[in-house]
Amino acid sequence: MSTQTEPVAREAGDQVAARRNERIGGPRMLELLERYGLVILLILVALFFTFWSHTSGVFPTSANLRNVAANESILVIVALAAMVPMVAERFDLSVGAIVATSAITTAKMLTAWNFPVVAGIVGGILVGAVIGLVNGVIIAHYNANSLVITLGMSTLLAGVGSYLTGNNTLLGVPQSLLNFGNLSWLGIPRPVWLFVIVALIVAFVLGGTVFGRRLLATGSNESAARLVGMPVSRTILIALVISGALSGLAGVLLLARTGSAAAGVGSGYTLPAVAAIFLGSTTIRPGRFTVIGTLVGVFFVAISVNGLTLAGAQDWVEPVFNGGAVVVAVAAAAILAKKRLGSAR
Amino acid sequence: MTQPLLGAPARCAVAVESVSKTFPGMRALDDVSFEIGRGSFHALLGGNGSGKSTLIKILAGVYQGDAGGSIRSGKEVVAAEAITPSWASRAGIRFVHQDLGLFGPMTVAENLFAGRPYPRTRAGSIDWPAMHREARRVLDAHGVEVSSRRLMSDLRPAEQTLVAIARCLFDVGSESVELLVLDEPTSRLPPAEVDELLESLDRYVAAGQSILYVSHRLNEILEHADVVTVLRDGKHIATRGMQGLDRAALTTMIVGAERDIARKREPRPIDPTVVMTVESLSSGPVREVGFDLHRGEVVGIAGLVGSGRTHLVETIFGVHRPVEGQVVVNDRRLRPGSIEGAIAAGLAYVPEDRAAHSAFRDLGLDMNLSAADLKRYRRGWFRRGAEVADGVADIARFAIRTPGVRAPLAQLSGGNQQKAVLARWLRRRPDVLLLDEPTQGVDVGARAEIYAQIEEAGRRGSAVLLVTSDLDELLHLSDRVLVMARGRLVDSAAGDAITRDWVATRMFAANQEES
Numbered sequence: 001m002s003t004q005t006e007p008v009a010r011e012a013g014d015q016v017a018a019r020r021n022e023r024i025g026g027p028r029m030l031e032l033l034e035r036y037g038l039v040i041l042l043i044l045v046a047l048f049f050t051f052w053s054h055t056s057g058v059f060p061t062s063a064n065l066r067n068v069a070a071n072e073s074i075l076v077i078v079a080l081a082a083m084v085p086m087v088a089e090r091f092d093l094s095v096g097a098i099v100a101t102s103a104i105t106t107a108k109m110l111t112a113w114n115f116p117v118v119a120g121i122v123g124g125i126l127v128g129a130v131i132g133l134v135n136g137v138i139i140a141h142y143n144a145n146s147l148v149i150t151l152g153m154s155t156l157l158a159g160v161g162s163y164l165t166g167n168n169t170l171l172g173v174p175q176s177l178l179n180f181g182n183l184s185w186l187g188i189p190r191p192v193w194l195f196v197i198v199a200l201i202v203a204f205v206l207g208g209t210v211f212g213r214r215l216l217a218t219g220s221n222e223s224a225a226r227l228v229g230m231p232v233s234r235t236i237l238i239a240l241v242i243s244g245a246l247s248g249l250a251g252v253l254l255l256a257r258t259g260s261a262a263a264g265v266g267s268g269y270t271l272p273a274v275a276a277i278f279l280g281s282t283t284i285r286p287g288r289f290t291v292i293g294t295l296v297g298v299f300f301v302a303i304s305v306n307g308l309t310l311a312g313a314q315d316w317v318e319p320v321f322n323g324g325a326v327v328v329a330v331a332a333a334a335i336l337a338k339k340r341l342g343s344a345r
Numbered sequence: 346m347t348q349p350l351l352g353a354p355a356r357c358a359v360a361v362e363s364v365s366k367t368f369p370g371m372r373a374l375d376d377v378s379f380e381i382g383r384g385s386f387h388a389l390l391g392g393n394g395s396g397k398s399t400l401i402k403i404l405a406g407v408y409q410g411d412a413g414g415s416i417r418s419g420k421e422v423v424a425a426e427a428i429t430p431s432w433a434s435r436a437g438i439r440f441v442h443q444d445l446g447l448f449g450p451m452t453v454a455e456n457l458f459a460g461r462p463y464p465r466t467r468a469g470s471i472d473w474p475a476m477h478r479e480a481r482r483v484l485d486a487h488g489v490e491v492s493s494r495r496l497m498s499d500l501r502p503a504e505q506t507l508v509a510i511a512r513c514l515f516d517v518g519s520e521s522v523e524l525l526v527l528d529e530p531t532s533r534l535p536p537a538e539v540d541e542l543l544e545s546l547d548r549y550v551a552a553g554q555s556i557l558y559v560s561h562r563l564n565e566i567l568e569h570a571d572v573v574t575v576l577r578d579g580k581h582i583a584t585r586g587m588q589g590l591d592r593a594a595l596t597t598m599i600v601g602a603e604r605d606i607a608r609k610r611e612p613r614p615i616d617p618t619v620v621m622t623v624e625s626l627s628s629g630p631v632r633e634v635g636f637d638l639h640r641g642e643v644v645g646i647a648g649l650v651g652s653g654r655t656h657l658v659e660t661i662f663g664v665h666r667p668v669e670g671q672v673v674v675n676d677r678r679l680r681p682g683s684i685e686g687a688i689a690a691g692l693a694y695v696p697e698d699r700a701a702h703s704a705f706r707d708l709g710l711d712m713n714l715s716a717a718d719l720k721r722y723r724r725g726w727f728r729r730g731a732e733v734a735d736g737v738a739d740i741a742r743f744a745i746r747t748p749g750v751r752a753p754l755a756q757l758s759g760g761n762q763q764k765a766v767l768a769r770w771l772r773r774r775p776d777v778l779l780l781d782e783p784t785q786g787v788d789v790g791a792r793a794e795i796y797a798q799i800e801e802a803g804r805r806g807s808a809v810l811l812v813t814s815d816l817d818e819l820l821h822l823s824d825r826v827l828v829m830a831r832g833r834l835v836d837s838a839a840g841d842a843i844t845r846d847w848v849a850t851r852m853f854a855a856n857q858e859e860s
Contacts, residue, residue: 208726210719217716220705227664227702228717228769229688287707 034336038283042300049307058310066189072302073191074099074250074257078266079273079280079294080202081246085239086277087206087289088218090139090146092240095247095273097157098128099266102251104161107170107261110177117176124255125248131157132244136237143233154270161263169262173255181256191253198246203291205242215239219289272322275301278329286336301325357417358383358555359404359438359524364414364425366399372579373399374410379574379584381524384553386546388566390599391576395788397559400576401526404557405440406430419523437523439513441530447505449498454480456497457512487511488545503538506530507545514554525549526557531565532785535649536816543569561788563595564817575599599789612840615824616640620808621661621692621777626670628660629653632832633670638777638808643799645811645823647848653832654812655697658779661810662694663687675776688717691776695766695783697812699759703766706755710747710765711736713754717769735772743768744794760791767795771802778802781812796822816845 049059106124109115206212280293366374391397410425418436464475480493575582621638630653666682680686696702
């Protein structure tokens with residue numbers, strides 16, 4: 001019965017909305033530039049390396065692009081992991097440490113304890129989820145500072161990693177797992193399929209579920225979210241469990257790609273992941289953490305570093321670029337937010 | 346529309362000439378001209394979005410006007426596009442904003458000297474005796490009867506406002522203050538202190554001070570202002586003396602059409618069905634409060650600031666866990682301290698501070714409207730289309746002015762944001778609607794619409810518990826009024842027994858008796 005009344009109401013309302021639009025309008029060009037600035041920059045950088053004589057030989061080849069995409073698949077999943085709690089304004093700086101812990105767990109299960117491959121994969125993901133649960137209980141239930149708790153957890157996990165590996169590199173991973181990390185389906189590396197599926201699922205959870213909406217509302221105004229009856233603590237807890245599980249998945253993928261696990265292998269992912277989500281928050285929907293923005297963020301840095309490396313840049317370029325991206329992205333996000341709130345009056 | 350600006354400088358403190366302000370896609374001020382006479386209590390009126398705030402920000406130099414206009418203050422003239430905060434300060438225009446900008450944990454004297462050099466001893470340390478002497482002199486000059494050594498946070502709201510004003514005027518003799526601009530100075534004062542503040546302002550005006558007074562409270566303006574300027578949709582509607590103006594005429598000038606909002610509610614029969622019973626509730630400042638709420642009834646809670654009204658409503662809604670007592674809704678006891686339980690039992694709550702407790706400013710209007718009822722859209726996955734359609738229907742039903750159904754809430758005016766918050770709860774058809782200052786800072790037009798929605802909710806069977814500091818609002822909406830003082834219910838009245846005098850005297854007397 002509601003289907004009969006809805007179109008009428010929609011029409012009337014749209015007319016109202018259209019009239020308001022005419023009156024208020026907006027600085028369209030500037031807004032578009034703000035929204036798609038990073039995307040345009042990404043395209044320009046890609047075009048530059050395609051035609052620049054120092055890189056045009058290798059950069060635009062499908063082998064190079066496939067390689068970049070496959071290499072970044074781990075970072076994409078880690079960044080999406082860190083993004084989920086970030087939507088509710090909770091940091092998860094333990095993502096990198098969880099990657100290492102899960103990779104070590106799976107490696108240990110498959111090599112030392114002779115579990116079947118599937119059990120090893122599930123085990124790695126589960127370990128990540130459990131660590132996320134511990135983070136979540138402390139942060140959500142006791143309202144502890146997420147930054148400090150996850151940083152502490154990160155350090156703790158590094159120690160646990162050393163203990164589990166005895167400071168050795170674990171080798172001898174079954175071929176079937178290595179195949180997943182290094183072969184292609186339909187000409188596209190399997191890890192790329194995996195990150196695309198993960199991205200679609202995360203996007204659906206954020207945009208197409210009640211949980212996603214609660215996460216968004218908590219990030220927008222936590223007190224208001226509580227006062228409309230949303231289970232804010234539970235929402236934050238689940239977000240951190242999801243973050244842990246995705247980091248665990250990234251750890252398994254790391255093992256599949258490299259065939260080895262050692263203490264500390266994942267710690268390098270935390271900062272680039274944070275850089276990517278903050279870069280991403282300046283684009284498409286400025287001020288909001290989105291899946292598509294995060295993908296743009298990851299590949300903006302990856303393409304730039306890849307091009308520079310091909311042109312013969314030194315090792316120090318990548319960390320400088322990553323660190324610079326965090327600082328620039330967070331500053332840009334702050335400036336844009338100030339401008340938006342200023343012009344809304 | 347432009348008025349000639351030929352008044353002799355001696356008669357005119359500040360003149361606004363042909364000032365316009367265009368924001369991208371919107372003209373906030375359109376060729377506004379008027380003069381503020383020396384020694385005049387000049388009221389500035391207008392609904393939200395009328396351009397009132399924009400004009401004040403231009404006077405303060407926060408915004409620059411479009412080219413072509415100018416501002417004159419005393420002997421200083423400046424083009425509207427070149428105005429800066431330092432010009433406004435040099436030209437003697439002083440501001441007391443709604444947020445007074447005081448430092449609670451510091452003394453009155455330290456607050457008075459904020460932004461000024463502290464008196465120093467020869468050794469270079471602060472000369473406290475000299476500072477307090479000087480502060481005493483300034484306070485005396487403005488008739489502020491508080492000790493310079495008291496902590497700001499210990500003062501009553503009216504006293505705090507007076508100290509903020511004294512800080513602006515400081516030393517009338519040595520600094521020439523052409524115009525004192527007061528933005529909603531009474532919005533957070535209890536009724537008794539409103540008069541205290543306004544009487545002080547009258548004294549300053551009598552002594553020759555010019556005041557530009559911005560307020561939504563028409564009674565204050567009718568009783569105290571000499572001249573009123575009305576803005577509507579960025580245009581100057583009128584600047585005229587107060588002679589012959591009454592409430593209805595002012596309202597017409599502000600909203601552009603006659604709307605009857607000040608009439609007191611007629612006594613009417615109340616459905617005897619009890620929807621909610623509060624039994625001997627104690628929590629924080631609230632002491633043993635008990636009352637019934639009937640179907641469709643609007644019960645107002647009157648009380649001074651600090652009487653525990655907000656805490657009472659929050660406790661009923663489950664924000665605080667009561668120390669003692671309980672709340673029963675439709676014969677079922679509410680789980681203490683559970684907001685989710687309260688909502689499930691049919692309660693709804695519109696809090697006082699919208700920005701802090703109810704608005705999702707960066708989320709779309711549609712998302713704000715559905716925030717209290719998300720599960721309605723969960724059928725397998727989240728039905729975004731149905732959510733947007735409901736948003737569109739509510740925009741029409743509640744006459745919400747918005748750039749679009751998905752526009753971030755921050756793009757709406759305060760009154761329209763508040764309509765959205767109310768609409769959010771009315772969607773659930775609540776059995777009990779708890780409202781805390783539902784029209785604070787909302788313009789007259791939106792206020793009338795909010796009143797209509799509250800009355801409509803009552804007709805549909807919701808019981809309404811209304812906390813408000815606005816006596817007109819209380820009288821206009823309430824079937825019954827409970828008076829609260831120092832955490833207790835001290836009196837109640839229904840129908841014709843509710844009068845302005847009764848409310849004001851009971852509220853104040855009860856406060857005295859207890860102390």
